[in-house]
Amino acid sequence: MLRVNELVKTFGGFKAVDGAHLHVAPGEVVAVIGPNGAGKTTLFHLITGQLVPDRGEILFKGKNIAGLPPHKVCRRGIARSYQVVNVFDRLTVLENVQIAVLARQSKTWNLFQTASRMCLEDTIRILQNVGLADKADRICANLSHGDRKVLEIAITLGSKPELIIMDEPTAGMSPEETAATLKLMQRLCRQMGLTLLFCEHDMEMVFSIADRIMVMQQGRTIIQDIPERVRADKRVREAYLGGADTCSA
Amino acid sequence: MKPENTGIKKTAAALGTVAGFMLLALILPRYYLYLLALILTTGLLATSLNLVLGFGGMYQFHHAVFYGTGAYCLALILTKTGLPAWLGYLAAPLAAALLGLIMGLLTVRLSALYFGMLQISLGSLVWAIVYRWYSFTGGDDGIHGIPVPDLIGTSRGAYLFVVLVTGACLAVMYRIVTSPFGMVFTGIRDNPERCRAVGINVTGHQLAGQVMAAFFAGVAGTLFVTVEGSVFPDMMFWTLSLEILIMCLLGGWFTFFGPLLGAAIIVVLRTVVGSYTEYWTLVLGVVLILLIFFLPEGVLGMIRRGGDNAAGK
Amino acid sequence: MHSGGITFAALMQQVLVGLSRTTILFIVSSGLSLVLGVLRIPNVAHGSLYMIGAFVTFSVANFYGQTGFGFIAALVLAPLVVAAVSLVLERGLLCRLYDREHLMLLLFTFAFTLIFADLVKMIWGSDYRSLNAPAWLQGSFDLAGLPFPRYSLFLLIMGPLVALGLWLLTNKTRIGKIARAAAVDREMVDAIGIDVSRVFAAVFVIGCYLAGLGGALVAPTQNITQGMDHTIIIEAFLIVIIGGLGNIWGALLGAAIFGLTDAIGILVWPQFAIVFPYMAVVIVLLIRPRGLLKAIW
Numbered sequence: 001m002l003r004v005n006e007l008v009k010t011f012g013g014f015k016a017v018d019g020a021h022l023h024v025a026p027g028e029v030v031a032v033i034g035p036n037g038a039g040k041t042t043l044f045h046l047i048t049g050q051l052v053p054d055r056g057e058i059l060f061k062g063k064n065i066a067g068l069p070p071h072k073v074c075r076r077g078i079a080r081s082y083q084v085v086n087v088f089d090r091l092t093v094l095e096n097v098q099i100a101v102l103a104r105q106s107k108t109w110n111l112f113q114t115a116s117r118m119c120l121e122d123t124i125r126i127l128q129n130v131g132l133a134d135k136a137d138r139i140c141a142n143l144s145h146g147d148r149k150v151l152e153i154a155i156t157l158g159s160k161p162e163l164i165i166m167d168e169p170t171a172g173m174s175p176e177e178t179a180a181t182l183k184l185m186q187r188l189c190r191q192m193g194l195t196l197l198f199c200e201h202d203m204e205m206v207f208s209i210a211d212r213i214m215v216m217q218q219g220r221t222i223i224q225d226i227p228e229r230v231r232a233d234k235r236v237r238e239a240y241l242g243g244a245d246t247c248s249a
Numbered sequence: 250m251k252p253e254n255t256g257i258k259k260t261a262a263a264l265g266t267v268a269g270f271m272l273l274a275l276i277l278p279r280y281y282l283y284l285l286a287l288i289l290t291t292g293l294l295a296t297s298l299n300l301v302l303g304f305g306g307m308y309q310f311h312h313a314v315f316y317g318t319g320a321y322c323l324a325l326i327l328t329k330t331g332l333p334a335w336l337g338y339l340a341a342p343l344a345a346a347l348l349g350l351i352m353g354l355l356t357v358r359l360s361a362l363y364f365g366m367l368q369i370s371l372g373s374l375v376w377a378i379v380y381r382w383y384s385f386t387g388g389d390d391g392i393h394g395i396p397v398p399d400l401i402g403t404s405r406g407a408y409l410f411v412v413l414v415t416g417a418c419l420a421v422m423y424r425i426v427t428s429p430f431g432m433v434f435t436g437i438r439d440n441p442e443r444c445r446a447v448g449i450n451v452t453g454h455q456l457a458g459q460v461m462a463a464f465f466a467g468v469a470g471t472l473f474v475t476v477e478g479s480v481f482p483d484m485m486f487w488t489l490s491l492e493i494l495i496m497c498l499l500g501g502w503f504t505f506f507g508p509l510l511g512a513a514i515i516v517v518l519r520t521v522v523g524s525y526t527e528y529w530t531l532v533l534g535v536v537l538i539l540l541i542f543f544l545p546e547g548v549l550g551m552i553r554r555g556g557d558n559a560a561g562k
Numbered sequence: 563m564h565s566g567g568i569t570f571a572a573l574m575q576q577v578l579v580g581l582s583r584t585t586i587l588f589i590v591s592s593g594l595s596l597v598l599g600v601l602r603i604p605n606v607a608h609g610s611l612y613m614i615g616a617f618v619t620f621s622v623a624n625f626y627g628q629t630g631f632g633f634i635a636a637l638v639l640a641p642l643v644v645a646a647v648s649l650v651l652e653r654g655l656l657c658r659l660y661d662r663e664h665l666m667l668l669l670f671t672f673a674f675t676l677i678f679a680d681l682v683k684m685i686w687g688s689d690y691r692s693l694n695a696p697a698w699l700q701g702s703f704d705l706a707g708l709p710f711p712r713y714s715l716f717l718l719i720m721g722p723l724v725a726l727g728l729w730l731l732t733n734k735t736r737i738g739k740i741a742r743a744a745a746v747d748r749e750m751v752d753a754i755g756i757d758v759s760r761v762f763a764a765v766f767v768i769g770c771y772l773a774g775l776g777g778a779l780v781a782p783t784q785n786i787t788q789g790m791d792h793t794i795i796i797e798a799f800l801i802v803i804i805g806g807l808g809n810i811w812g813a814l815l816g817a818a819i820f821g822l823t824d825a826i827g828i829l830v831w832p833q834f835a836i837v838f839p840y841m842a843v844v845i846v847l848l849i850r851p852r853g854l855l856k857a858i859w
Binding site: 308310355358359361362363365367368369370371373378379380382383405444486488491493494495498516527530531532533534535537538541542 | 578604609655658664665666669670672673674675676679680681682683684691714715792796799803833834836837840841843844847848851852
């Protein structure tokens, strides 16, 4: 479904991504891991169009999407969630998701219908799926951090994507919230047959839900394989200083 | 309450308000009709600004230029050409919208503050041309004694015209604000990056918003010509733009009717204060400082917030 | 247009006029640029402070009977008065608003534009004032066959002096270095234990001092009127934008573009001279929307 070849991005001499490879098959859950500064976030920004790559190709369903602006990438069927909570603070929970649904159904140029009555079933179904339906009318700024993270995922689902990209979905969460989010993601992937690409520092989470894991170091892909083989790989252990304690999980 | 019911109720309330304002034409003396017409015109102008400012989060620093363009376009058509007047009333807002499109194309990609400052510079260019082109625009004298059609040439006729046009424009803008476009627009205000990520063409929407706002500002400009019978370059000077901004802020720029209220307060205050002292701008300055410190969300914003707190939200 | 009648001598004359105008514009807009770059405040009241500077210069010089000493005294005192006003403004009100959005800061300074305009009207009345330069700066001397006003030469000397002073201040002093760091990353400077608020106050006051200095220097060259605040502030903003926000050399470059196009415009098409600099600005911004030189942010 997604294939990244020889991707390069430099920032004034610093090679943030330096010939990375990645392959995601339909229905698969793929995790990207690597030490801080390995280029994971840059890689995601390149795929979702926030950044334009210097070289290389990003094939999504066989078409090169490298260099497309973010909103067009989303229209092709890739939606993302953010590492830092990135929602619409002054809108209600319902409206937050509704915007994504409206955008998905190409209704954002509609000037003369009442928005609050549109796409309600789709929106409420998503909120029920993630367990936010009872908070639909709350102003988003007043939610707890955990709920806002879940809302973040709900907005992403609103785009009805074929591929979801998540940048550290559990960053800044308490252990309980992390566990809940993990469960939610597992359930969503099973139920909706989503294809998921994410990066994460929590190794427990990575090894429990990922079908395959891609390891990055200094902008390069070291390995992409099933968890058992990644765990056993010598280069991966070298890449992670003190790899013993992170990989022992 | 069913949603259909609220829709009907709102329409009824709107029509009732317009009818009420029209009835006032029978009762009020001429001066008050003039004042009311001025308030509605200014209110329409402020609401059109708020379309992009409060709902779109765009730093529209030089909105008056569209107001002035509408007014000048109508004034020039009425004084310099033999074209029918209604054509002027149609062409003027379109000219303002066209200017909005041109300026928008040049500015809309920039970040908020750069957007605002480039808009001021482009607007000042338009102002400078109008200010200097004596043979065409009358320069700093402006154009006076503009022949408005007889039907709306009387103070009562002008008032009724202003009420109807303002009512219609506000209704359309209300629809826009509550439409999917409007909801997306508020989304762009809060978080443009996220909007892009869910597949929204942010600059496209901002450009469209700017064109619409310019259009309605142009309409307000034609109303001004109808009420005053004259135009002058101060109508598109940057200080007026900031005064309209103050109206939005005063009334509450996250609300639809806030700018209307703000415009009413400012116009009334100016009239009242102006009759006592020549130092009106000093008073306005002090009001503005008090606003910034004590009422940053404006009158309606504060009332709504009070309501939300009472409702436990 | 009657461009056929332009002689080389007249052109050179206008270039010199443009350059001395550049000096004033540079001094005013470098102050604005400093405040905008470091504090991120679009200070609309900057033009008002310039106007106050001009009026105070007039009053001080008049107090000494428009003598040479009076003018020098005014040149020293007027900017200081303006700086004092800005210090009160900053410490009293503005410093409480630093965490608010740009729009609020802009409107706050606009409030003071309104207030200062009426205060000036109260103190000095609505009539325009004019001030003669002291005797030793009046008249002109011969420069390669062209009459060159002494005061213009004086301005041309003042400009580079101010530029040099500013460069030394921002690059060679502790406060300048802190200010430049704060312009890029405010939290970082805060985190290493420097009182950013006081640095901001200092920068704001220096910026406003420059507005006052510009006003003092311009006083003998034109009528001192209500409304001079409105014209200069737009010009200064445009100069800062085309030069590159917060960049002192950008302000110099922008001022030169503005001053020269204005002066040459007068020669080419007097009625629309005012349009030329605006056109130049639009052209520059179409090519480089973030200004000619590197903007601080």
